[in-house]
Amino acid sequence: MNIEDIRKPENIVYRKPALLTDNIMHYCPGCSHGTVHKIVAEVIGEMGIQEKTIGICPVGCSVFAYNYIDIDWQEAAHGRAPALATATKRLCPDKYVFTYQGDGDLASIGTAEIIHACSRGENIVVIFINNGIYGMTGGQMAPTTLLGMKTSTTPYGRDAKLNGFPLKITEMLAALDGTAYITRQSVHTAPAARKAKNAIRKAFEYSDRNIGLSFVEIVSTCNSGWKLSPVAANKWMEENMFKEYPLGDIKDVLK
Amino acid sequence: MAEKVLMKGNEAIAISAIRNGVDGYFGYPITPQSEVMETLMKEKPWETTGMVVLQAESEVSSINMVYGGASCGKKVMTSSSSPGISLMCEGISYMAGAELPCVVVDVMRGGPGLGTIQPSQGDYNQIVKGGGHGDYHNIVIAPASAQDMYDFVDWGFELAFKYRNPVVVLADGVIGQMMEKVEIHPPKPRMTDEEIRTKAPWATVGKPASRERNIITSLSLDSDTQEAFNRKLHAKYSEIQEKEVKFTEYMTEDAEYLFTAFGCSSRICEAAVDMLRAEGIKAGLLRPVTLFPFPYKEISRLASQVKSIMSIELNFGQMVEDVRLGAENKCPVGFYGRQGGNIYTPEEVAEEFRKFNNIK
Amino acid sequence: MAFKGIIEVDTQRCKGCSVCVANCPTHSIRLSSKVNGKGYNYAEMVGDACIGCSNCAVVCPDSVITVYRVKVQ
Numbered sequence: 001m002n003i004e005d006i007r008k009p010e011n012i013v014y015r016k017p018a019l020l021t022d023n024i025m026h027y028c029p030g031c032s033h034g035t036v037h038k039i040v041a042e043v044i045g046e047m048g049i050q051e052k053t054i055g056i057c058p059v060g061c062s063v064f065a066y067n068y069i070d071i072d073w074q075e076a077a078h079g080r081a082p083a084l085a086t087a088t089k090r091l092c093p094d095k096y097v098f099t100y101q102g103d104g105d106l107a108s109i110g111t112a113e114i115i116h117a118c119s120r121g122e123n124i125v126v127i128f129i130n131n132g133i134y135g136m137t138g139g140q141m142a143p144t145t146l147l148g149m150k151t152s153t154t155p156y157g158r159d160a161k162l163n164g165f166p167l168k169i170t171e172m173l174a175a176l177d178g179t180a181y182i183t184r185q186s187v188h189t190a191p192a193a194r195k196a197k198n199a200i201r202k203a204f205e206y207s208d209r210n211i212g213l214s215f216v217e218i219v220s221t222c223n224s225g226w227k228l229s230p231v232a233a234n235k236w237m238e239e240n241m242f243k244e245y246p247l248g249d250i251k252d253v254l255k
Numbered sequence: 256m257a258e259k260v261l262m263k264g265n266e267a268i269a270i271s272a273i274r275n276g277v278d279g280y281f282g283y284p285i286t287p288q289s290e291v292m293e294t295l296m297k298e299k300p301w302e303t304t305g306m307v308v309l310q311a312e313s314e315v316s317s318i319n320m321v322y323g324g325a326s327c328g329k330k331v332m333t334s335s336s337s338p339g340i341s342l343m344c345e346g347i348s349y350m351a352g353a354e355l356p357c358v359v360v361d362v363m364r365g366g367p368g369l370g371t372i373q374p375s376q377g378d379y380n381q382i383v384k385g386g387g388h389g390d391y392h393n394i395v396i397a398p399a400s401a402q403d404m405y406d407f408v409d410w411g412f413e414l415a416f417k418y419r420n421p422v423v424v425l426a427d428g429v430i431g432q433m434m435e436k437v438e439i440h441p442p443k444p445r446m447t448d449e450e451i452r453t454k455a456p457w458a459t460v461g462k463p464a465s466r467e468r469n470i471i472t473s474l475s476l477d478s479d480t481q482e483a484f485n486r487k488l489h490a491k492y493s494e495i496q497e498k499e500v501k502f503t504e505y506m507t508e509d510a511e512y513l514f515t516a517f518g519c520s521s522r523i524c525e526a527a528v529d530m531l532r533a534e535g536i537k538a539g540l541l542r543p544v545t546l547f548p549f550p551y552k553e554i555s556r557l558a559s560q561v562k563s564i565m566s567i568e569l570n571f572g573q574m575v576e577d578v579r580l581g582a583e584n585k586c587p588v589g590f591y592g593r594q595g596g597n598i599y600t601p602e603e604v605a606e607e608f609r610k611f612n613n614i615k
Numbered sequence: 616m617a618f619k620g621i622i623e624v625d626t627q628r629c630k631g632c633s634v635c636v637a638n639c640p641t642h643s644i645r646l647s648s649k650v651n652g653k654g655y656n657y658a659e660m661v662g663d664a665c666i667g668c669s670n671c672a673v674v675c676p677d678s679v680i681t682v683y684r685v686k687v688q
Contacts, residue, residue: 006621006667006683013620014669016678025677029655030632034676051461056323066470072459074326075472076319077349083316084323088459090307091279091329095461113319116312190638190670230632 017041019050023067030230032220033062035187036129039197040100041069043204053096054088056081058105061135065100079110082117085124096204098125103144104134107169114173121178121212125203128170128215131222132241139225143167146244151225166244170217174251180212182251186219188234192247199249211253219245258439264430267404267437268334268360269294272306275409276445278329279307281320283339286372287428288362291334304445314339318346318359325355326471328451328458330412334360336428337378338369340386347421348387351488352473354457356415358408359393360424362431363569365596373596374428376518379573382423383546390485392492394422394499395546397517401435409443414499416454418491425546427569429519429598496548503542504553506532510539512612513557515578516567517543519598524567526601531608538608546574554581563612565589567604619687620667624658625679631655635671635680644671 019041027033044053050071057065059078066073076084081099089097106114106128114126133151134140140153144166148157158166174182181203185196196218203214219241223233249255262270268291272280282292292310300306307324311317317333324331335343340361350357363378365371383395394414398404404426411422451458462468475481503521506528507513514524521542531538541557543550558564563586566575575590582588591607593599599607609615622644629651635658636644643665646656658671658680667684 001619001685001687003621006619006685007623008683011683011685012681013667013684014672014680014682016681020678024628027676029630029676030634031676034678035674038676038678051463054327054459054461063474066468066472070462070468072462072469073471074323074459075353075470075474076322077345080315080319080322080346083311083319084326086309086316087279087281087307087320087323087331088327090309091324091327091331092460112312113316116316187674188634190668190673193673230634231637234634234637 017045019045019070021068021070025068026064027061028224030221030223030233031061032131032187032218033129035193036127036196036218037065037068039187039193039200040127042197043201044069044071047201047204049096049204052094053098054092056084056088056097056099058099058101060102060105062100062102062129063136079105079108080113081105082110082113082122082124082126086117086120086122089122089124096125096207098127098204100127101129102135103128103130103132103142107143107167111169114169115176118173118176118179118213118215123207123210124213125207126213126215127200128217129220130217130245131220131225133222133225135222135225139222146240168245170215170250173215178212179215179251180253181206181214183215183249184217184219184245184247186237186247188221188237217245219247259436260439261434262401262437263290263432263434264398264401264404264426265290265362265432266294267401268408269298270439271405271408272332273298273300273304274439274442275412276304276330276443277306277332277408277412278445279324279331280333281309281311281317281324281331282333283311283314283317283335285336285339287364287374287431288334288336288360291360306445314342315346318343321357322346322350322355325350325357326459328455328460330446332358332360332408334362336362336364337366337375340378340381344387347393348389348391349473350421351391351393352389353471354419355421355471356412356419358411358415358422358424360426363425363427365594371596372428374519374569374598375594375596376427376520376569377573377594378425379546379568379570382425391488392547394418394420394495395425396422397425397544397546398430399518399521399542400430401433401437404430405437418495420491425518427518499545500548500550501544502550502553503544505540505542507539507541507557509537510557510560511537511562512539512608513561513564514538514540514567515543515554515564515574516540517546517574520567520569523599523601523604527604527608530601530605536614549577549581551577551581554578555583555585558582558585561586563587563589565591565608565611567599568592569598570594617687618666618684620665620682620684622660622665622671623681623683626651626657628677628679629655629657630677631657632676633658634674634676638670638674640668640670641666
């Protein structure tokens with residue numbers, strides 16, 4: 001069978017989702033953000049909820065998420081996305097509302113907002129990209145930075161005495177009664193990305209059932225910040241990040 | 256005939272919000288304005304009008320909830336007092352930058368820092384000149400009675416939506432805590448989804464295939480884009496200064512001396528004017544009702560007529576700088592103020608007036 | 616049952632991160648020796664072992680890969 005026989009529209013099994021815009025992403029080559037954006041666009045498209053979805057993006061690399069997924073967006077101040085989402089969902093309860101936040105945003109300056117949104121059991125989805133670093137500002141230490149990890153503000157490696165310990169905020173949130181579904185995923189391999197997609201779909205579905213907040217952490221790479229090639233960054237993540245941030249479901253109130 | 260009810264200024268804010276079709280209130284307790292949220296919670300408007308009322312974990316969160324609600328084209332508001340307003344200034348700046356309508360009530364107390372819980376007008380510079388970062392203005396309206404508190408909620412939303420800009424109701428502890436008769440108007444319904452789509456076509460209400468996506472943001476990394484946006488904001492503020500100035504005058508027609516005062520101070524000055532008039536001194540009062548836009552022209556006009564102007568404020572002299580700008584050096588401009596929650600009496604104001612004007 | 620696939624790469628949008636290369640079970644992708652308008656060595660299919668599993672496309676952060684797949688007897 002020759003190539004032209006295969007290259008027919010009816011044989012397409014995978015393509016860029018319709019809800020991803022044609023804007024070229026500003027992310028560095030190999031950045032996990034692009035993959036997660038794609039998955040979110042796929043889930044919204046497959047659920048047929050474009051007209052019912054409002055996204056809220058953070059400050060950080062994904063501040064421009066609104067350029068890439070074809071839905072209505074609000075851009076929040078640093079860390080405050082869960083507050084915007086809270087009001088949006090309460091005022092528009094028939095909508096699907098999600099925030100998309102990095103670890104610098106959610107786990108540092110935005111700890112109060114995320115903890116209380118979880119505690120109140122807001123019926124929203126939170127997608128949390130944890131790459132252990134501040135990407136956009138140039139690779140500074142985040143609360144999630146691993147011990148010993150070099151960043152531009154921990155040039156000799158993170159030292160617990162000086163900088164404290166990595167913050168496992170996802171486990172903290174699972175302890176709160178207002179959360180319904182808490183999971184930690186990654187998108188560095190195809191099976192992992194497929195699992196992450198199922199998790200994000202479940203989170204969106206749960207947010208429509210008035211059972212509380214659904215939270216999907218994606219352990220991610222920041223190859224520019226980590227000073228590694230994209231493939232090497234994925235390997236480094238498997239060997240180091242997953243020890244501190246093990247993958248899998250942490251809480252599911254419907255199970 | 257309209258119903259009259261005795262209530263606190265803070266309660267008037269809450270009752271007015273419910274009766275004027277406000278969609279959401281997000282707040283955090285702080286003296287001297289906690290009655291706003293307490294009244295809302297007691298009234299349970301979510302069971303009647305569907306209004307959302309939520310106690311947030313901080314003022315920072317409150318104002319960002321307001322940002323989220325306003326992004327959806329809803330009429331949303333918050334209230335706080337000075338230290339809490341400082342925390343909200345980041346969010347207000349973002350809202351000005353994203354051109355979002357909202358009403359923020361500041362029931363001022365003494366500062367700086369934790370200060371006192373007694374009344375003050377010390378936030379004038381913060382609220383009228385900006386507050387948060389960047390080149391923006393709040394529209395600022397200053398109530399002087401419980402009735403004003405009631406009326407200014409609706410007026411505030413009218414201005415906020417007309418100009419897509421945050422409106423601050425700059426009240427103080429006296430106005431917030433004082434009980435007065437308030438005339439209650441017939442209730443207004445909340446906006447329907449259809450009305451929101453018409454009135455706020457920019458709102459994030461879910462993107463149908465038929466239109467481009469709506470994006471609420473204050474971010475533009477390109478210098479020229481940002482400058483063009485700032486020019487647009489500036490044009491908006493000029494239009495507001497041109498069209499929306501509101502003030503009241505008391506005994507100014509034949510006045511030889513003028514007081515300027517806003518909020519509770521204007522009422523004390525009215526009494527001082529009466530006392531001075533009883534002594535044969537032709538005093539008058541101009542009360543700016545809008546602080547931004549400020550009644551510069553009216554002050555200029557009166558500065559040509561009177562021998563002097565005195566600005567009376569519960570601070571160390573903040574509005575007086577705008578009064579001086581308005582007076583254009585046509586007459587001397589003086590100031591008298593009290594701080595820390597202390598409030599002048601009309602007698603005290605009259606005495607300071609005589610000192611300033613060398614009248615025995 | 617066996618599958619045969621091909622991939623199509625939007626070469627101008629590809630950033631040459633090679634995450635697809637690392638995820639291909641049949642070693643059917645490589646980075647081209649040529650560069651696109653942005654100077655990236657873009658991904659391209661190599662050989663005829665592709666089974667259209669879509670792994671490359673699923674992990675592609677820039678969504679530049681379209682996958683075609685047919686059953687073969």
